[in-house]
Amino acid sequence: MGRMGRKFDTLTEIILIDYRWVFVCLFLLPISFFYNFFYYFRNEIIFRLSSASTAHGAKVKSIQRQVRDWRETGMNTKMCTARPGWQTMSFRKPMYKKSMYQIKCNLVDILEVNTEKQTVRVEPLVNMKQLSETLGKLGWTIPIVPELDDLTVGGLVMGTGIESSSHIYGLFQHICLSFELVLADGSVAVCSKEENSDLFYAIPWSYGTLGLLTAVEIKIIPATRFIRLTYEPVKGLKKIMDTLHREAKNKANHFVEGLQYNLDEAVIMTGVMVEDNQVEWGQVNEIGKWYKPWFFKHVEKILRKGEKKIEYLPLVDYYHRHSRSLFWELQDIVPFGNNLLFRFFLGWLMPVKVSLLKLTLTKAVKKLYENHHIIQDLMVPIHNMKRCIEFFHEHVNVYPLWLCPFNLPNDPGMVHPKEKEEMYIDIGVYGVPNVDNFHPVKTTRAIEDLVEQCDGFQMLYADTYRSREEFYAMFDHKLYNTMRKRLTCESAFPEVYDKINKNVRE
Numbered sequence: 296m297g298r299m300g301r302k303f304d305t306l307t308e309i310i311l312i313d314y315r316w317v318f319v320c321l322f323l324l325p326i327s328f329f330y331n332f333f334y335y336f337r338n339e340i341i342f343r344l345s346s347a348s349t350a351h352g353a354k355v356k357s358i359q360r361q362v363r364d365w366r367e368t369g370m371n372t373k374m375c376t377a378r379p380g381w382q383t384m385s386f387r388k389p390m391y392k393k394s395m396y397q398i399k400c401n402l403v404d405i406l407e408v409n410t411e412k413q414t415v416r417v418e419p420l421v422n423m424k425q426l427s428e429t430l431g432k433l434g435w436t437i438p439i440v441p442e443l444d445d446l447t448v449g450g451l452v453m454g455t456g457i458e459s460s461s462h463i464y465g466l467f468q469h470i471c472l473s474f475e476l477v478l479a480d481g482s483v484a485v486c487s488k489e490e491n492s493d494l495f496y497a498i499p500w501s502y503g504t505l506g507l508l509t510a511v512e513i514k515i516i517p518a519t520r521f522i523r524l525t526y527e528p529v530k531g532l533k534k535i536m537d538t539l540h541r542e543a544k545n546k547a548n549h550f551v552e553g554l555q556y557n558l559d560e561a562v563i564m565t566g567v568m569v570e571d572n573q574v575e576w577g578q579v580n581e582i583g584k585w586y587k588p589w590f591f592k593h594v595e596k597i598l599r600k601g602e603k604k605i606e607y608l609p610l611v612d613y614y615h616r617h618s619r620s621l622f623w624e625l626q627d628i629v630p631f632g633n634n635l636l637f638r639f640f641l642g643w644l645m646p647v648k649v650s651l652l653k654l655t656l657t658k659a660v661k662k663l664y665e666n667h668h669i670i671q672d673l674m675v676p677i678h679n680m681k682r683c684i685e686f687f688h689e690h691v692n693v694y695p696l697w698l699c700p701f702n703l704p705n706d707p708g709m710v711h712p713k714e715k716e717e718m719y720i721d722i723g724v725y726g727v728p729n730v731d732n733f734h735p736v737k738t739t740r741a742i743e744d745l746v747e748q749c750d751g752f753q754m755l756y757a758d759t760y761r762s763r764e765e766f767y768a769m770f771d772h773k774l775y776n777t778m779r780k781r782l783t784c785e786s787a788f789p790e791v792y793d794k795i796n797k798n799v800r801e
């Protein structure tokens with residue numbers, strides 16, 4: 296019997312599920328490696344030639360042409376992007392793509408880095424790895440670099456993005472300065488806080504249902520090569536909550552994150568960017584090197600020792616600290632991935648591409664995840680953290696938990712605090728539930744109810760079981776509906792709910 300008392304039915308199931316690592320190691324890892332290698336050089340050449348911004352105009356025109364074609368051919372179905380479902384970083388594949396009018400958007404390049412204005416202008420399919428590498432070489436970074444390499448700017452704007460610098464900068468949309476879109480009538484619109492501000496505030500969390508994004512301007516800040524990271528083991532749930540809140544309010548901390556290992560124990564990490572001359576070289580830990588242990592295992596060791604610890608980490612390694620192990624999700628797929636020998640000989644092939652895992656997913660594994668796995672990011676005001684974690688402990692009992700405080704300004708749009716700017720926390724629950732009565736729908740719904748009572752939100756890349764009315768109660772649709780009417784979106788794009796509910800995802 297496997298974890299959670301799973302019984303094996305057939306030999307094929309045993310091979311497909313318990314020996315998935317054979318397939319992952321022999322095929323997916325090498326393919327991921329060569330794919331990354333090829334794209335690295337392709338992007339480097341385009342960026343050096345500065346050819347992207349000249350080509351951008353023609354790409355936008357091609358999208359406008361496709362939208363006009365859609366209008367001329369009778370507007371029979373609604374539009375979405377043509378990006379295949381297996382490529383996205385969301386948990387499920389969208390089923391709506393099959394029946395909709397797909398707009399091809401080959402928008403994969405960085406258009407301009409302007410260090411005077413401190414901005415970078417990018418196309419929406421630029422991903423986090425490409426952006427952080429390009430900016431890093433120039434000594435800059437975007438203020439929030441969401442973890443996983445393949446997350447795209449478009450997906451992060453239309454959904455949302457969060458990282459351990461979010462206690463200062465907010466969510467990914469809050470570091471965006473302007474959006475360029477092709478609207479339902481085929482025209483191009485640019486919006487920012489100053490220009491077309493209604494549209495600007497309506498875009499985040501709209502999941503591509505107000506227009507097709509073609510460019511985004513994002514703020515950049517100077518980057519150092521190293522950060523000083525302090526690990527502090529903390530005992531007691533109330534103390535964990537209070538420590539996180541205190542550290543998040545302290546703006547001298549550039550990064551704040553918690554990893555909780557059981558109901559009572561967590562390690563709170565605070566990071567500060569430091570210049571090279573402030574680095575104590577004896578305490579440098581290059582956690583990004585292929586042979587290093589998975590980050591959450593490294594932190595767990597510090598917890599077991601029970602002593603505060605300070606280390607200096609390369610900034611890039613820190614940004615991608617959870618990438619190699621997909622937070623702690625890879626341990627179910629390659630159980631020996633953190634083994635020293637494996638790391639030493641094959642670690643350099645990591646991380647496996649999420650898109651390839653999705654592309655090669657079998658029914659048996661899908662069923663396993665459906666019934667014995669939870670993946671949720673729940674965002675609640677930080678003072679509700681204790682209540683939520685106690686509830687999760689009783690109903691799922693999954694550890695580690697990812698704790699990431701973030702500031703939520705009171706801007707118009709889908710997601711804002713009840714009254715005024717407030718410190719929230721994202722609680723990431725990823726793993727195999729350790730309780731007897733876990734029921735994917737009932738348990739997730741109970742969690743969603745609690746989050747709603749706490750004035751919180753659920754990230755929509757994962758499963759949501761909200762009904763339409765419950766979804767409206769969680770996300771403020773006032774500005775969104777006004778914009779849908781004004782831009783004649785009703786005939787052109789589905790509503791957000793029709794793109795994210797469980798019935799349209801497989």
Ligand SMILES: Cc1cc2nc3c(=O)[nH]c(=O)nc-3n(C[C@H](O)[C@H](O)[C@H](O)COP(=O)(O)OP(=O)(O)OC[C@H]3O[C@@H](n4cnc5c(N)ncnc54)[C@H](O)[C@@H]3O)c2cc1C
Nearest residue numbers: 296297298299301303312313315627628630663667668727
């Ligand atoms: C992609 C992927 C996703 C997974 N997701 C989940 C999940 O969501 N939920 C979940 O419960 N498990 C999941 N598993 C399975 C889980 O990771 C394995 O069961 C795990 O490797 C074994 O851990 P265990 O503690 O259950 O080991 P034990 O139960 O102690 O078993 C040890 C080993 O014996 C073998 N074994 C156990 N029982 C049998 C059996 N009846 N017949 C033949 N061999 C057996 C297995 O190979 C196992 O590795 C997943 C596996 C993969 C590859």
Ligand SMILES: NC(=O)C1=CN([C@@H]2O[C@H](COP(=O)(O)OP(=O)(O)OC[C@H]3O[C@@H](n4cnc5c(N)ncnc54)[C@H](OP(=O)(O)O)[C@@H]3O)[C@@H](O)[C@H]2O)C=CC1
Nearest residue numbers: 375376383384441447449450453454455456457503508756
């Ligand atoms: N650390 C973090 O913050 C993490 C965030 N995530 C989540 O992952 C998702 C991002 O994944 P990613 O693979 O990048 O994005 P996806 O391809 O999943 O896109 C997400 C949504 O954005 C829409 N969209 C994307 N590009 C455009 C565009 N150019 N024009 C119009 N709509 C667009 C998509 O519409 P369509 O369906 O039409 O393609 C889709 O509805 C986000 O939802 C994010 O919250 C996941 C893990 C970590």
Ligand SMILES: CC(C)=CCC[C@@H](C)[C@H]1CC[C@@]2(C)C3=C(CC[C@]12C)[C@@]1(C)CC[C@H](O)C(C)(C)[C@@H]1CC3
Nearest residue numbers: 384385386457621622624649652653656670672725
């Ligand atoms: C806000 C933050 C930090 C979110 C982190 C979310 C990650 C833990 C998520 C994003 C994509 C994600 C849902 C994914 C999976 C695990 C959890 C991931 C990595 C896996 C790899 C689990 C195994 C599944 O069979 C499958 C391959 C479909 C998915 C793919 C996406």
